[in-house]
Amino acid sequence: MRDEARLVGKYVESQIRRLKESQDANIRATLARLRKGIGKAPGSLPDLWEVTLSNLPDKLQSLDGKPTYGEWAVHTALTLFALHQQGKDLSTKCMSQDSVPLGRAVRMLAKDEEDLPRIKRRFDAAATSDNLAEFAHHLRGLVQLLKATDIPLDYPELAKDLYFFQFDGAVDNVRLKWGQDFYRRLKDDDGNTTDEDNAGGK
Numbered sequence: 016m017r018d019e020a021r022l023v024g025k026y027v028e029s030q031i032r033r034l035k036e037s038q039d040a041n042i043r044a045t046l047a048r049l050r051k052g053i054g055k056a057p058g059s060l061p062d063l064w065e066v067t068l069s070n071l072p073d074k075l076q077s078l079d080g081k082p083t084y085g086e087w088a089v090h091t092a093l094t095l096f097a098l099h100q101q102g103k104d105l106s107t108k109c110m111s112q113d114s115v116p117l118g119r120a121v122r123m124l125a126k127d128e129e130d131l132p133r134i135k136r137r138f139d140a141a142a143t144s145d146n147l148a149e150f151a152h153h154l155r156g157l158v159q160l161l162k163a164t165d166i167p168l169d170y171p172e173l174a175k176d177l178y179f180f181q182f183d184g185a186v187d188n189v190r191l192k193w194g195q196d197f198y199r200r201l202k203d204d205d206g207n208t209t210d211e212d213n214a215g216g217k
Contacts, residue, residue: 016182020175022072023088028171030066030093031111042105049097053155054148057082057090067093084181091151092174098155099162099170112167117176118196120168124160138197142190147181 034042048062057067058077067090075085082090099110121138125131137160141153161168176192179185 016179016185019074019085020178022075023085023092023178024171024175026071026075026089027092027096027174029070030089031096031109031170034066035105035109046097046100046105049094050101052090052094053098054151055090055094057086063090063094084178087147087181088174088178091147091154091177092170095151095154095158095173096170099158099168101162110162110167111170113169115167115169116172116192116196117168118193119199120161120166121157122197123166124157124164135197138193142193147177150180151177 034045037045039045045066048060049066052060052063052067058064067086071086071089075083075089077083077086096111103110118138121134125134137153137157141150141157144150144153158168176189179189
């Protein structure tokens with residue numbers, strides 16, 4: 016399971032890097048096609064195959080025509096990334112950024128302590144979803160908020176979370192990580208401990 020999750024993260028990382036480094040003048044069109052895949056099943060839209068299936072590791076590929084957990088994680092992460100990236104220059108302002116896990120990114124949405132309960136309720140609704148489809152629905156709304164406030168997200172890490180979220184024996188571990196990241200306290204430039212929402216400057 017962990018090896019497959021690692022492959023999921025690496026694949027999403029490589030595909031985003033490929034999009035970012037592409038010299039194709041139609042990259043915006045590629046991202047637009049990816050956005051059309053939000054909420055759809057992996058492989059159901061041939062226009063997306065090059066980004067979501069090309070060079071996908073064998074261990075992640077379906078053998079029976081039913082999308083694997085790995086394919087669901089990759090497809091969901093990449094299509095939501097395309098939503099997050101909409102309206103922003105991929106080469107200069109990529110919205111996939113290392114070390115900004117989901118819990119931290121969502122916490123940065125809270126402008127102050129009064130705003131925190133509202134953001135927490137939205138995150139709770141997502142985190143307690145019964146399945147990946149429900150979670151992805153809630154996650155889409157959170158990504159739209161992140162997009163509107165220019166807060167990036169670590170999409171390779173998110174893809175791994177999406178993979179583990181599909182296993183009954185692993186989903187609570189994912190939720191624990193999200194909670195830890197949401198409430199984690201950071202050090203500011205002067206070495207002082209600060210809340211995550213303040214660290215985001217929002």
